[in-house]
Amino acid sequence: MKTNNVAIRFDNISFNYPQAKECLHNISFEILSGEKVLLLGENGTGKSTISKIIDGILKPSSGDIYIFDKKMDDDNAPSIREDIGLIFQNPDDQFICSTVKEEIAFGLECKQVDPSKMEEIILSSAKKVGMSSFLESEPSSLSGGQKQRVALASFIALKPKILILDEATSMLDPKGKKDVEDIISEMKKENKDLTLIKISHELEDFYSYDKIIIVKDASLFFIGSPEKLIKNKNIINQANINKPFFLNLLDNLLSSGVKLNNNVDSEDKLIQELCQLKLKS
Ligand SMILES: Nc1ncnc2c1ncn2[C@@H]1O[C@H](COP(=O)(O)OP(=O)(O)O)[C@@H](O)[C@H]1O
Numbered sequence: 560m561k562t563n564n565v566a567i568r569f570d571n572i573s574f575n576y577p578q579a580k581e582c583l584h585n586i587s588f589e590i591l592s593g594e595k596v597l598l599l600g601e602n603g604t605g606k607s608t609i610s611k612i613i614d615g616i617l618k619p620s621s622g623d624i625y626i627f628d629k630k631m632d633d634d635n636a637p638s639i640r641e642d643i644g645l646i647f648q649n650p651d652d653q654f655i656c657s658t659v660k661e662e663i664a665f666g667l668e669c670k671q672v673d674p675s676k677m678e679e680i681i682l683s684s685a686k687k688v689g690m691s692s693f694l695e696s697e698p699s700s701l702s703g704g705q706k707q708r709v710a711l712a713s714f715i716a717l718k719p720k721i722l723i724l725d726e727a728t729s730m731l732d733p734k735g736k737k738d739v740e741d742i743i744s745e746m747k748k749e750n751k752d753l754t755l756i757k758i759s760h761e762l763e764d765f766y767s768y769d770k771i772i773i774v775k776d777a778s779l780f781f782i783g784s785p786e787k788l789i790k791n792k793n794i795i796n797q798a799n800i801n802k803p804f805f806l807n808l809l810d811n812l813l814s815s816g817v818k819l820n821n822n823v824d825s826e827d828k829l830i831q832e833l834c835q836l837k838l839k840s
């Protein structure tokens with residue numbers, strides 16, 4: 560069951576990189592504990608910057624961020640980060656150790672986990688991502704999908720309360736992508752309170768999310784349920800995010816005069832509508 564605790568609160572956050580135009584302007588939103596959130600926006604709109612602010616890697620130029628009601632500051636940022644897992648787009652960006660085993664152990668050592676328990680945690684985390692036979696391998700020798708699975712194993716070991724996937728599957732082939740998605744679904748099944756944020760520039764599988772946040776021109780452009788978004792198709796067009804195939808097809812069919820229910824909100828429903836049409840004709 561989802562609880563109503565606020566996991567992340569952005570309160571009027573603005574951010575500027577040195578000598579660059581404003582990257583984030585007065586952004587406010589709340590993400591509840593256990594929510595599954597899709598954070599969308601075209602490239603360069605500040606999504607990765609938001610993820611780094613949540614993870615305490617970047618400090619806002621103004622505004623406050625609260626993680627589980629704790630206002631983040633210089634002193635508590637390192638301990639708050641222990642509850643957050645952030646997986647980047649490029650799997651090579653996140654490894655610092657020379658073997659998979661050391662990589663998974665690294666976070667546990669930082670968290671000062673009892674060394675006698677480490678071996679078991681490392682093994683079970685590697686097993687959950689199907690990487691137990693690669694413990695002695697060098698992370699750089701692995702495929703992109705395997706690297707992301709190792710990154711996930713490191714976080715499974717640390718039991719984060721918040722997991723952010725910053726375009727984490729965008730460089731993977733379909734099999735690598737599915738493997739990672741299956742592991743994340745499994746993590747969510749095992750821990751319903753895990754707050755999950757997926758960052759993407761594509762509106763994919765959006766109905767499986769509790770909340771969708773869209774950023775555009777440095778500002779918050781939309782926040783709401785998938786149902787609310789689908790009723791405001793203009794928002795999807797204005798935000799310049801890639802639409803799922805069925806939405807493109809639906810728009811084209813409607814504009815060419817095909818009489819279809821305008822509220823079709825999934826590929827399955829579009830197929831049903833088209834079948835009905837065929838039966839009627
Ligand atoms: N280290 C940096 N220094 C200066 N500008 C940056 C830096 N990182 C990102 N930016 C700029 O900030 C904006 C937002 O970047 P980013 O958060 O990576 O967007 P997104 O993840 O949505 O593609 C972009 O215009 C980008 O060029």
Ligand SMILES: [Mg+2]
Pocket residue numbers: 606607608725726
């Ligand atoms: Mg990015």
